[in-house]
Amino acid sequence: MDTLELEKLLEKTLEGMNCTLYDMAFLKENQTDILRISIKALDRPTSLDVCQEASLLISPLLDVHMPSLKDYILEISSMGLERTLSKPRHFTLSIGDLLECKLTDNTRIRGVLEKAEGQEIILNMEGTSTPFKLEQIKKAKTIFEFSKAKNPKKA
Missing domain, CATH: 2.30.30.520 (SH3 type barrels.)
Known part of the structure; x- marks a missing residue:
């Protein structure tokens, strides 16, 4: 699955909880692979609870659709005030x-x-x-x- 397909999958998944994808990035910090996803809740503040809910939905999808991802950290956050x-x-x-x-x-x-x-x-x-x-x-x-x-x- 390429990045564009992954973005579409994430958008569809987040839509179900009335959120949208702001950004997504694959990073490497020290020797750790990180998938950093920024989201925005459309009908409420993008709280820690919203990010946790998104994480619980997205994590199993990645296991199924991106089995090549091994030993990575999934980070879900709000898009932030200054960005x-x-x-x-x-x-x-x-x-x-x-x-x-x-x-x-x-x-x-x-x-x-x-x-x-x-x-x-x-x-x-x-x-x-x-x-x-x-x-x-x-x-x-x-x-x-x-x-x-x-x-x-x-x-």
């Missing part, structure tokens, strides 16, 4: 998030992702909706900003 976006799917799952992008001409931009469709995104930069083609973006990541309370309660 790199490199695939169209990453942008689609990040609508409403604040992005920082470095363009191919090395310009740095920042805005809220309003729309992601195919190979184009729309960023709201200081009230102005601006379209960008994904090919214009060299690097993109989500930025999480803590909001400050205007009138914090005194303890």
Whole structure:
């Protein structure tokens, strides 16, 4: 089974628990093989319980469909608050998030992702909706900003 087929199998499995696949990577750390899967729950926060449930569903599937995987560690996690976006799917799952992008001409931009469709995104930069083609973006990541309370309660 190749990576694309595995992604489709994971997407279908996660769909059954109202989650979606964010990313998947085969890694080697020290001498250990790792299959790292990032997910997003669509109707609730992606909690540790959600990741555990996904792990319990995915692990036996890998045993059946990827018997060549031996002595590996399966890691299932949320996609995280701050993350790199490199695939169209990453942008689609990040609508409403604040992005920082470095363009191919090395310009740095920042805005809220309003729309992601195919190979184009729309960023709201200081009230102005601006379209960008994904090919214009060299690097993109989500930025999480803590909001400050205007009138914090005194303890």
